[in-house]
Amino acid sequence: MYQYNEYDETLVLSRVEEFRDQVQRYLAGDLSDEEFLPLRLQNGLYKQRHAWMLRVAIPYGTLSAEQLRCLAQVADRYDRGYGHFTTRQNIQFNWIELTDVPDILERLAHQQMHAIQTSGNCVRNITTEAFAGVAADEYQDPRPYAEILRQWATLHPEFLFLPRKFKIAITAADEDRAVIRAHDIGLHLYEQDQEARFRVLVGGGLGRTPILNQSLFEAVHWRDIPAAIEAILRVYNRYGRRDNKYKARIKILVKALGIDAFREEVQQEWQQMRNSGHAPAISSEELARVSVGFEQPLPTLQPDLEYGAWLARDSGFARWCRSNTRSQKQQGYVSVVISSKPHPAAHGSTDALPAAPGDLTSQQMRQLATMAEDYSNSEIRVTHEQNLVLANIAQRDLYPLWQRLRQQQLATPNIGQLTDIIACPGGDYCSLANSRTLPVTAAIQRLFDDQDQLDDIGTISLNISGCMNACGHHHVGNIGILGVTKQDQEWFQVTIGGQQGHNARLGQIIGPAFQADAIPGVIQTLTNTYRQHRQARESFVDCVQRLGIAPFKNAVYQNTGASAETPTEANV
Amino acid sequence: MSQLISLLSGQPVIENNDRWQPASASVATLPVMSLEEWQNAGCPGNAGLQLQANDDPEQLPAAALQLPLICLWFERFTDGRAYSQANILRRRMGYRGDLRACGDVLRDQLVMMEQCGFSSFLIRADKNPQDALQGLQRFRYRFRSDV
Numbered sequence A: 001m002y003q004y005n006e007y008d009e010t011l012v013l014s015r016v017e018e019f020r021d022q023v024q025r026y027l028a029g030d031l032s033d034e035e036f037l038p039l040r041l042q043n044g045l046y047k048q049r050h051a052w053m054l055r056v057a058i059p060y061g062t063l064s065a066e067q068l069r070c071l072a073q074v075a076d077r078y079d080r081g082y083g084h085f086t087t088r089q090n091i092q093f094n095w096i097e098l099t100d101v102p103d104i105l106e107r108l109a110h111q112q113m114h115a116i117q118t119s120g121n122c123v124r125n126i127t128t129e130a131f132a133g134v135a136a137d138e139y140q141d142p143r144p145y146a147e148i149l150r151q152w153a154t155l156h157p158e159f160l161f162l163p164r165k166f167k168i169a170i171t172a173a174d175e176d177r178a179v180i181r182a183h184d185i186g187l188h189l190y191e192q193d194q195e196a197r198f199r200v201l202v203g204g205g206l207g208r209t210p211i212l213n214q215s216l217f218e219a220v221h222w223r224d225i226p227a228a229i230e231a232i233l234r235v236y237n238r239y240g241r242r243d244n245k246y247k248a249r250i251k252i253l254v255k256a257l258g259i260d261a262f263r264e265e266v267q268q269e270w271q272q273m274r275n276s277g278h279a280p281a282i283s284s285e286e287l288a289r290v291s292v293g294f295e296q297p298l299p300t301l302q303p304d305l306e307y308g309a310w311l312a313r314d315s316g317f318a319r320w321c322r323s324n325t326r327s328q329k330q331q332g333y334v335s336v337v338i339s340s341k342p343h344p345a346a347h348g349s350t351d352a353l354p355a356a357p358g359d360l361t362s363q364q365m366r367q368l369a370t371m372a373e374d375y376s377n378s379e380i381r382v383t384h385e386q387n388l389v390l391a392n393i394a395q396r397d398l399y400p401l402w403q404r405l406r407q408q409q410l411a412t413p414n415i416g417q418l419t420d421i422i423a424c425p426g427g428d429y430c431s432l433a434n435s436r437t438l439p440v441t442a443a444i445q446r447l448f449d450d451q452d453q454l455d456d457i458g459t460i461s462l463n464i465s466g467c468m469n470a471c472g473h474h475h476v477g478n479i480g481i482l483g484v485t486k487q488d489q490e491w492f493q494v495t496i497g498g499q500q501g502h503n504a505r506l507g508q509i510i511g512p513a514f515q516a517d518a519i520p521g522v523i524q525t526l527t528n529t530y531r532q533h534r535q536a537r538e539s540f541v542d543c544v545q546r547l548g549i550a551p552f553k554n555a556v557y558q559n560t561g562a563s564a565e566t567p568t569e570a571n572v
Numbered sequence B: 001m002s003q004l005i006s007l008l009s010g011q012p013v014i015e016n017n018d019r020w021q022p023a024s025a026s027v028a029t030l031p032v033m034s035l036e037e038w039q040n041a042g043c044p045g046n047a048g049l050q051l052q053a054n055d056d057p058e059q060l061p062a063a064a065l066q067l068p069l070i071c072l073w074f075e076r077f078t079d080g081r082a083y084s085q086a087n088i089l090r091r092r093m094g095y096r097g098d099l100r101a102c103g104d105v106l107r108d109q110l111v112m113m114e115q116c117g118f119s120s121f122l123i124r125a126d127k128n129p130q131d132a133l134q135g136l137q138r139f140r141y142r143f144r145s146d147v
Helices: A006-027 A033-041 A065-078 A098-109 A143-153 A222-239 A250-257 A259-275 A284-292 A306-313 A315-324 A362-375 A395-407 A438-447 A451-457 A516-533 A540-547 A550-563 B035-040 B062-066 B081-092 B107-115 B129-137
Strands: A045-047 A052-056 A062-064 A082-085 A091-096 A168-171 A185-192 A195-202 A214-221 A325-327 A333-338 A359-361 A379-382 A388-394 A462-465 A479-486 A489-496 B004-008 B011-014 B020-022 B030-034 B048-051 B069-074 B098-103 B120-122
Touching (some): A006 A098, A052 A098, A065 A098, A065 A362, A082 A362, A091 A098, A185 A222, A195 A222, A214 A259, A222 A250, A222 A284, A306 A315, A306 A395, A315 A325, A315 A333, A315 A451, A333 A395, A362 A388, A362 A395, A388 A395, A438 A516, A479 A516, A489 A516, A516 A540, A540 A550, B030 B035, B069 B081, B081 B098, B081 B107, B107 B129
Parallel strands (some): A168 A185, B020 B030, B030 B048, B048 B069
Antiparallel strands (some): A045 A052, A052 A091, A062 A379, A082 A091, A325 A333, A333 A388, A379 A388, A479 A489, B004 B011
16 A cells, blocks of 8 residues: 655645635535535535535555545444445445535545545546456556556646546556546556556547547656646647537547547647656656555465365355456465445345445445455455455465355355446436436346356346446446436436457447336346357357347347337437 | 735735736726737737637747736636646746736635746635635645656
């Protein structure tokens, strides 16, 4: 973990005091709603359907055990005993009182956390993958760069009022597990001539106009990455559209200019920065200072004989190991993925307020913090699929860890499977959503409760968004579900063939939308069609890629024709 | 009361003797002109220049950098273009005169403006400048510019 220095501490604490003052002035009527809006958004505070929501930053998704305990305290003391982990590796509290927010932020600041720039038209939390530093296919840990860029972007005075929000993600692995192609800037860290270099992709984003980003620069030297980003942001800040919120993301500017003309603008800007001696650069000393926090020497392990025995003895454990553990580059150690998506019955989930993928109770957070201390260097990571990861687990510790996770309902063996659903909170919480995603999620999880069937369907991603804003990333789900409204009724549009990763693809709509109760059946038909047509070990998405959507579409509309409706134009 | 806050030896103070007036004002001793007005007047050296958010500082004639005052316009306080203009004028082009924020200028953005190189702030007419002063006095966290 990166440890704050005096500068970081002072900055975060003075920011808390500033916001305390702003809240008081808002409540006293000295700040209008309009004036208060960007101030609160830049401190992570949203107004939702029922209450205020506070989104706390978890930089690049890495937390210490103490920090997770602090979040549990916040959940108990200021919320309803749970928190919601998001697809951008942050955590949200849904039932917050405005007057408590300064105290919450102060409490967080003492644990080196904040909510700065988790919303607003500024650079948001810089994300990476949950297996950073341990992934077997990784070149090097990208988190020191993410931390340096976090510091650079935090309260950068020039870029707090961009045309629209701005999201950056970094990966350093062969396989992209951070959805970098769907970000305003995607960074791929790789090695060339024994130097770390960045491929810089620009202009991606989902939402109303889903676009995958394009290559801007192929080989930026690591020390120049802040300069490259500054040049991009300055061009965007000056020329991005501000007349229409839906056309204000950088993807629209890149598309309007074309990637080559956009590159020319950025190169020109960067040249001017260099000429005037104001191009920021990372020094070797700074990289070394920040990197120290992420280095975790692990003891060499003695040969372990118990693990194999437990695999043979306990089929439940073996199944969980198959689906929820990942090998690491450090031999003998594995990463464990903790599913936040158990069967709805295990969740105490009700129809009135179903638990959301990504929800953890304060009790679960505390227990997990202790497990991290006992087995995992006191570190917890958040995945963009809204699950959690404990890395650096010695193989011999897996069995006791699994038992403890089971007691907390945190050992559902469904990682990467159909019930490992990414969903936004939807209409139950969000005032933008025009449909309820959580009951649909729960209904699918209830229908697919046979573990053997899930194993047989294999690796598949299912993403659900409650509106066009696409917080559930439905465009890049192997199966994507989008909630739309038609004549005051909720309908759900289905896409298939989407995919994240370096070869990311957007899904295709299979046809007219469905009502909520038809969706589990549609999913069943889609997966059955796959099981009929698949070749050898082909995955669902590869099968769709090979066959096209026609056989899937035909099967679905043959089975469920009656309940499908033509979506209105506004919904397409 | 004056709506103008200036930095004096780095400290913000209310400036009661603002000598600048729009060129259209009848008693314009020191006129502030739009780019067009200034160029039509033959680029006089004793004028103040009012830029709009889409004006490009790098396209200005060299004489502009010798002017005593350049004003940047915030159409709305959420429009961040003038921050980039300020940064370019100060850091890249080396402008040394008074760089003034005008328009929708509010207390809670003054710290950012100052850090981008603004040296005076014409607070929106309906806001209390005494109150706005605190925006520069109470919370002066600095951005970490040395990467």
